[in-house]
Amino acid sequence: MKTTATLFEIEDPIVTRSWQRVAPVVVEATEDDVTGVAGIVLFGELLDHLGLVDAADRRALRPIGPGGYTGGECYRPIVELQLAGGDFISDVSLLKDAATGRLRGSHALPSHTTLYRFLAGADLGRVAKANAVNCDMLRRAWAMGAAPAPGILTVDPDATYIDTYGKLKEGSTFSYKHEVQMSPLVGVVGETGDVLAIRARGGNASPRKKLASFVGECVAAIPREARDRYQLWIRVDSAGFSRSVVEAAIEHTAAFSITCVQNGAVRRAIEALASDPATVWAPAKEVDGELAGAEVAETTYRFAKRNLRLIVRRQLKATGEQLSFDDLGGYRFFALITNVPPVFATAVDVDRHHRLRGGPPEEAIRQLVHDFAMNHAPLQSFMANWLWWLASALAYNVARWVRVLALPEGFRTCRGKRLRASFFNVPARVVRSARRLHLRLPRAYRHAEAFVAALGKLRALPTFA
Numbered sequence: 326m327k328t329t330a331t332l333f334e335i336e337d338p339i340v341t342r343s344w345q346r347v348a349p350v351v352v353e354a355t356e357d358d359v360t361g362v363a364g365i366v367l368f369g370e371l372l373d374h375l376g377l378v379d380a381a382d383r384r385a386l387r388p389i390g391p392g393g394y395t396g397g398e399c400y401r402p403i404v405e406l407q408l409a410g411g412d413f414i415s416d417v418s419l420l421k422d423a424a425t426g427r428l429r430g431s432h433a434l435p436s437h438t439t440l441y442r443f444l445a446g447a448d449l450g451r452v453a454k455a456n457a458v459n460c461d462m463l464r465r466a467w468a469m470g471a472a473p474a475p476g477i478l479t480v481d482p483d484a485t486y487i488d489t490y491g492k493l494k495e496g497s498t499f500s501y502k503h504e505v506q507m508s509p510l511v512g513v514v515g516e517t518g519d520v521l522a523i524r525a526r527g528g529n530a531s532p533r534k535k536l537a538s539f540v541g542e543c544v545a546a547i548p549r550e551a552r553d554r555y556q557l558w559i560r561v562d563s564a565g566f567s568r569s570v571v572e573a574a575i576e577h578t579a580a581f582s583i584t585c586v587q588n589g590a591v592r593r594a595i596e597a598l599a600s601d602p603a604t605v606w607a608p609a610k611e612v613d614g615e616l617a618g619a620e621v622a623e624t625t626y627r628f629a630k631r632n633l634r635l636i637v638r639r640q641l642k643a644t645g646e647q648l649s650f651d652d653l654g655g656y657r658f659f660a661l662i663t664n665v666p667p668v669f670a671t672a673v674d675v676d677r678h679h680r681l682r683g684g685p686p687e688e689a690i691r692q693l694v695h696d697f698a699m700n701h702a703p704l705q706s707f708m709a710n711w712l713w714w715l716a717s718a719l720a721y722n723v724a725r726w727v728r729v730l731a732l733p734e735g736f737r738t739c740r741g742k743r744l745r746a747s748f749f750n751v752p753a754r755v756v757r758s759a760r761r762l763h764l765r766l767p768r769a770y771r772h773a774e775a776f777v778a779a780l781g782k783l784r785a786l787p788t789f790a
Contacts, residue, residue: 360754362419368408369429375465378432379790384458386400400443403443403713414441478516478547480557482513490701495705497527498527507527511689511690515558515685518725520689525708559579563585584659587658591660598622633663636663661675693717695742730782748775
């Protein structure tokens with residue numbers, strides 16, 4: 326048996342064959358009836374019921390003459406390839422095999438060059454139309470049953486950073502992290518993780534740039550028909566510590582909690598509260614780890630020409646932890662402002678709710694970046710990358726809606742990687758028998774019953790035109 330020569334000599338012995346090895350197969354590419362994306366019958370079924378193509382065409386996402394592909398016929402395959410795990414336009418090849426094509430039914434599948442032209446030709450108008458299509462899909466999915474439970478609906482706007490590669494990409498500049506990046510804003514529903522809006526920005530954009538208007542964009546994405554079911558709560562980190570964000574929240578009759586920038590005025594208010602012997606510190610709720618033993622108190626703080634509650638949490642410094650100049654009595658202090666009246670929520674409750682920013686909202690951004698193709702900017706045009714990211718947001722939302730509307734409880738909050746390994750990127754045989762198309766899953770596939778049940782649930786959903 327011939328062996329490839331080693332690059333350099335080492336002492337480890339070389340054997341003719343290992344006593345344990347994989348089967349010595351002969352590899353052939355001969356089958357046309359096997360798909361690697363059997364889960365397209367799940368997310369494809371939901372996209373059909375949501376009416377994605379018709380909604381995009383109704384908004385003229387890409388007006389085109391006879392014989393060409395419409396905007397809906399281009400937008401849907403981009404969302405599908407991202408659901409299937411693709412990171413690039415050329416990954417539309419995941420959908421191009423004959424078996425997967427039969428599962429897609431009568432839906433068009435443009436070439437990757439056509440999809441490139443669709444994205445590269447984007448302007449602000451096309452981006453706005455795609456955003457409106459995403460809002461249509463959100464409204465319909467919530468009407469199907471994927472909406473948050475009535476009560477508080479928290480809007481979490483936040484900036485994230487996307488590494489960019491290649492030359493001359495519009496908006497690609499050095500960020501404060503000293504890396505070449507772009508810095509989109511992402512708005513998320515705090516209770517469910519639904520993405521409400523995405524706004525592309527250059528890498529050197531300040532986290533607080535245009536944040537107030539983005540809050541309005543996120544609120545506008547909430548279905549009008551469902552507004553009376555919810556009390557809005559705008560929850561922002563210190564980037565939102567500004568008069569414009571406070572006024573934006575009040576304009577939408579929303580409660581808000583905003584992390585304070587600890588400037589001189591805030592520090593003086595904290596010091597006065599901490600040094601006052603009459604201050605009552607209450608134990609914080611649901612704390613562990615470095616937050617164990619944290620306590621909360623409040624005072625009044627004048628900001629944006631309003632008297633607001635200043636809620637302060639103090640944490641005892643761990644033994645050996647480095648002190649800073651603004652620590653008092655061995656405590657580190659964190660502060661937020663809110664307009665929520667004490668009769669509706671105590672300081673402890675507001676502090677707990679504000680700390681939940683690290684839950685579904687952060688997880689949504691993490692999944693967008695790592696699981697749904699928002700990990701880079703694949704095109705040169707600023708607007709084209711924005712449109713690509715809007716497709717990523719819709720793909721992420723559709724995956725969440727499949728989990729909520731059809732899959733077992735254990736998959737309701739799973740990552741995109743697990744969802745694909747368990748339900749989307751499943752190999753199966755596609756055959757036609759008795760004039761019907763059959764999807765034959767492997768006998769050893771452990772989620773077969775859940776897969777079949779999920780398809781039944783999705784088929785029972787209302788279909789929107």
